[in-house]
Amino acid sequence: MTVFTRRIMGVETEYGISGKLSPEETARYLFRPVVAQHSSTNIFTRNASRLYLDVGAHPEVATGECDSLHQLLCHERAGDLMLTDLAVQAEQALADDNIGGQVYLFKNNVDSVGNSYGCHENYLVGRDTVLKALGKQLLPFMITRQLICGAGLYRDGQFLLSQRADQVWEGISSATTRARPIINTRDEPHGDSERFRRMHVIVGDSNMSETTFLLKVGSTLLALEMLEAGYELPDFELDNAISHVRDISRDATGATALRLKAGGEVSALAVQKAFCEAARRWLAEREQDSDLDYVVDLWERQLTAVETQDFSVVDTEIDWVIKQKLLRRYEGKASEAKLAQIDLTYHDIRPGRGLFSVLEKRGLARRVSTDEEIRAAVDTAPQTTRAALRGRLLTRAEELGKQVTVDWVNFRYGADRVELLDPFAAADERVDALIAALEAGDE
Template identity: 80%
Template sequence: MGVETEYGITGKLSPDDTARYLFRPLVERYSSTNIFTRNASRLYLDVGAHPEVATGECDTLGQLVRHERAGDHMLNELAIKAEQALSDDNIGGNVYLFKNNVDSVGNSYGCHENYLIGRDMVLKALGKQLLPFMITRQLIAGAGLLRDGEFLLSQRADQVWEGISSATTRARPIINTRDEPHGDSTRFRRMHVIVGDSNMSETTFVLKIGATQLALEMLEAGYDLPDFELDNAIAHIRDISRDQTGSTELKLKSGGVVTALEVQRAFCSHARTWLDEREPDPDMDYVVDLWERTLDAIETQDFSQVDTEIDWVIKKKLLERYAGRADDAKLAQIDLAYHDIREDRGLFHVLCKRGLARRLTTDEEIAQAVKTAPETTRAHLRGRVLNAADKYGAEVTVDWVNIKYGQERIELQDPFATVDERVDELITRLEADRGE
């Protein structure tokens, strides 16, 4: 599993100029705005002046949420340095980074999820089975958005126009079919999901990824799931975003209808049974428990049991506190400030400190994830090389699969490999070459 998060950026200067200040330390050190960091994640400036962090490969939910949060921390540190540089240049002003998905004029930027699946899975066939789950997942994992006085469950729902395709920016699909396995293409396929919201809530993030992972596991195992293939999946996604009761009716290809809540109920119920068949995992136990409680809350409209754990519920509760005593502009400002990643300024972090939003990580765990790669995947090898190169001042080039040093190239085709003699030998050579 891995997540790519694009951040909104604003400041006293234009987004382009603010981003240049943000990435100045990387350019000064690496002559690039596209690097792999010590924890084996990729940090870069994407098209449209969007800072982006792609986590290293993770194989547990706990590992992934810590490294996803490490991305926030790394960018926040760059923002603090950028503010100092702006002050030194007599410009001044704050640098704001928002982990959301749409700006005030409607431009959208994404949170992309990557799941490793077997090469024998036909992506389009899998996608048709998965689309009903994906378009209704916003009920449990949306980040919420106040737009023109209307509260939406999802920030991405209005930005997605196709079910399955190879596009990413124009006519954005729910599932991207571009075949980039980043591993042994005879064994693995990467399923690239671009419909999801960025989540401030760690618990919602874990639910989003965990529920999707369970759905994929069941489909790969040939689990007997209901046939919810839709007549036109994309036609319903915006309606679901505007219906907090989950009662939006979806037209089935086989005839008849099913509600968005019923689709989620079915997947969740089967996931509960699936837990007894798969390898035990406390993180997944929590996922299914929160999934069930969220669906119960939607059905009863009593959200008290999840109002510290589900992003859109947390945000809606916050906005309702100010309704009637704040105008639309102020409410929009509150909505945006919820996504500010600065821990002493962002409203979500204020809620965490007041016990109104639950955390799963600690500050110490995040600090460790900033400097340490996931230890149970290939990212561990990449991280070892990057740390050695930094220590010995060597010029090493890496990507998701390759490590290059001089004329030597090491391919790491197995995402689960944590030991490799070639990497050991390379690190020894980096140390030896330092003395030359």
């Protein structure tokens, strides 16, 4: 089986939207500048990400191809900033139209009436990887991963670890909305289909915490690497994985018993500990990566916190722990409606207004990126992958006022088309020629 120690990955984030008008009308104001410039609500931007309005009036940003955790984090947060800038413009347009009101964007996964929207992770795997077989080995890790990277949810007087756990209904499936599986097997590699597959993970929560985001993606990268390499891991194949996912979300001790296909039971915490311990050993064998060193350190500390129920060592680094600590400050003092409002406002992406951003500013939520890195990621594509080529073409076309058409694989200018099947390629003479034709005005 192909083993990738340098791996292409990306994240698709859907946002909740609210304002004085209906979500649909508010979204139209939000995308007004995009439509004015591109005559579409579905575009690729200068930083090689895809920005579009998804079904249900949900703004969505899909990052360009990234090959490091920190790079992916910065481009994921750049999506927040891009939409915040659009929201500010929308508020001005609403004021100009004598409507007024604020535009709220929430990076969460469920609204007040129970509608769910996703945060999907994409990982490049080799074509020789059978996703269903890999998925069976990964499912125990995936359903228990909420212990370390859930976003937390206060609902009906109960605190849940994950916002998405109650929204998934299958383990492995080609569906995305009808059944909402944990792992989607639809074969869209966005690359050479003879070399690559794309593993599409649907179960994860959207994270406000940068460190939780790193842990979510980094732990999954390490699990993939170990499984691809045939690294020794316990056999945790479950009798019915999906039947446990909601119970785990309601048990912060990790004691939820999971039924093994081979017979017997194992706790959710024990599954995570086994993967984490293996990942610590694997780090000694793979090439060094400071981001992954931090991931395993945080992973270990979070599992110890779950086991001991002393979360003081991670209460600035894990989303659900940060949120639960915040909510406990108001227990017995605030109504159910007020606690639900605090939960929602935690996910407001507007700096200075969203509660998470306030906690971050006060040092109560750890940060690993800088404002400068995120602002740079708004205008600049990842420079070590195919995204760099898409970003170059789009930026030059915008500067020249020319029209080009791109998707994840294809670049077009006039009658010329370049197909880029290698997502690792950050340079290509054909794209250079396309840009030269663009500059010369040759269509």
